[in-house]
Amino acid sequence: MSSFSLAVPESWWEFDIRPEGRDTTIRVRAIAESLRTITPRREGDAWRKVTTVEIPEVGTAARTYGVEDVPVAEGDTRTLRMVLTQTYVPLPGTDNQDITQQLDALASMSDAVVREFKKLDDELAKKVNDAVKTEDKRGRKGGKGGTGRE
Known part of the structure; x- marks a missing residue:
């Protein structure tokens, strides 16, 4: 062949x-x-x-x-x-009501996707904030916005 x-x-x-x-x-x-x-x-x-x-x-x-x-x-x-x-x-069909129902479902799905992106953004921001440590001039580590003294 x-x-x-x-x-x-x-x-x-x-x-x-x-x-x-x-x-x-x-x-x-x-x-x-x-x-x-x-x-x-x-x-x-x-x-x-x-x-x-x-x-x-x-x-x-x-x-x-x-x-x-x-x-x-x-x-x-x-x-x-x-x-x-x-x-x-x-979108299949020409019935405006049918298309409107499909659009409503599509908008709801889009909203769910955006909410998931927001959750990921919030989780990433928390991880970054948790990982950031400040140090004073003597090398001591402190919390976010702290002076390095405990």
């Missing part, structure tokens, strides 16, 4: 030609092409990547992820550094 492989440029798109998946694939690719990447000019600058992903039992979805500086408020020059991830999932 003979076999072959074909290498194509990364810029080429792979389309599902099956009628049941073709339209969704085309819409997802169009969404991905409409999203903007952000290329950092220097190390530490904000950035965003745009890609497509295959999600088991769902299919192709557009995804953006990165680190962005978000304005605190309109007209305010201050920003907050934020981690961003967005996945554009095609």
Whole structure:
């Protein structure tokens, strides 16, 4: 049995030609092409990547992820550094009520993920605070914010 492989440029798109998946694939690719990447000019600058992903039992979805500086408020020059991830999932059906119920479930799931990240952040901060020891000029160790005298 003979076999072959074909290498194509990364810029080429792979389309599902099956009628049941073709339209969704085309819409997802169009969404991905409409999203903007952000290329950092220097190390530490904000950035965003745009890609497509295959999600088991769902299919192709557009995804953006990165680190962005978000304005605190309109007209305010201050920003907050934020981690961003967005996945554009095609939802089956056209019934608005059905889609709203799916969105509510997706929002609840997203909230749970954010809570888990917050727990990890709190645990890491506690470990760092527990590990930090201050020393006075004589080399004695003290607690957080202490003078080193016990």
